[in-house]
Amino acid sequence: DGGITQSPKYLFRKEGQNVTLSCEQNLNHDAMYWYRxxxxxxxxxxxxxxxxxxxxxxxxxxxxSVSREKKESFPxxxxxxxxxxxxxxxxxSIGTESTDTQYFGPGTRLTVL
Amino acid sequence: xxxxxxxxxxxxxxxxxxxxxxxxxxxxxSNIQWYKQRPGGHPVFLxxxxxxxxxxxxxxxxxxxxxxxxNSSLHITATQTTDVGTYFCAGYYDSGYAxxxxxxxxxxxxx
Numbered sequence: 610d611g612g613i614t615q616s617p618k619y620l621f622r623k624e625g626q627n628v629t630l631s632c633e634q635n636l637n638h639d640a641m642y643w644y645r646x647x648x649x650x651x652x653x654x655x656x657x658x659x660x661x662x663x664x665x666x667x668x669x670x671x672x673x674s675v676s677r678e679k680k681e682s683f684p685x686x687x688x689x690x691x692x693x694x695x696x697x698x699x700x701x702s703i704g705t706e707s708t709d710t711q712y713f714g715p716g717t718r719l720t721v722l
Numbered sequence: 723x724x725x726x727x728x729x730x731x732x733x734x735x736x737x738x739x740x741x742x743x744x745x746x747x748x749x750x751x752s753n754i755q756w757y758k759q760r761p762g763g764h765p766v767f768l769x770x771x772x773x774x775x776x777x778x779x780x781x782x783x784x785x786x787x788x789x790x791x792x793n794s795s796l797h798i799t800a801t802q803t804t805d806v807g808t809y810f811c812a813g814y815y816d817s818g819y820a821x822x823x824x825x826x827x828x829x830x831x832x833x
Binding site: 640642644649650651652653654657659665667699710711712713714715716 | 820
């Protein structure tokens with residue numbers, strides 16, 4: 610909750626365009642995550658990053674890319690290679706000092722026209 | 723692969739009735755967490771269970787972690803309309819760095 614921001618809240622893009630979703634946290638958390646949520650599918654992990662300049666693919670990384678140049682920021686790019694990009698995208702973070710609790714941002718709802 | 727299965731997918735109850743959702747894993751979990759997502763919102767952490775056989779309560783909510791640390795349940799007593807939402811379980815495996823989420827149970831409570 611509070612401390613993680615995602616922008617924009619709603620995003621529309623034309624088919625074939627790349628788009629970057631923002632995720633910023635001021636919680637001083639080390640680990641950050643990107644999830645995709647589709648109706649009835651729960652949360653599926655796209656990418657995660659344990660530390661700056663390092664990230665790992667999740668279960669559905671194809672068609673997505675990320676960067677982690679700063680501890681506070683973990684942007685996600687949805688590329689034109691992602692065949693079904695319309696979804697609700699959630700960013701989350703946890704701190705190493707915590708009990709592994711994930712704090713989620715408010716999400717970005719992406720619609721491809 | 724390692725997966726967390728959650729049932730039922732949907733549950734519709736009358737206000738005042740009880741509700742339970744169940745999570746199961748084929749392999750042992752190091753811990754399990756529960757989240758609630760209100761319609762249109764984002765998941766919010768409810769609780770974490772770590773010990774085998776652990777039981778925790780939050781007012782009308784009771785959370786259990788199985789003896790073998792492969793299953794968990796969330797029970798709500800006397801549901802209220804404010805309980806509406808989707809409840810997710812999520813667990814860590816000893817070898818993993820990321821939470822594995824169940825698909826969630828969507829609860830609808832009608833007055």
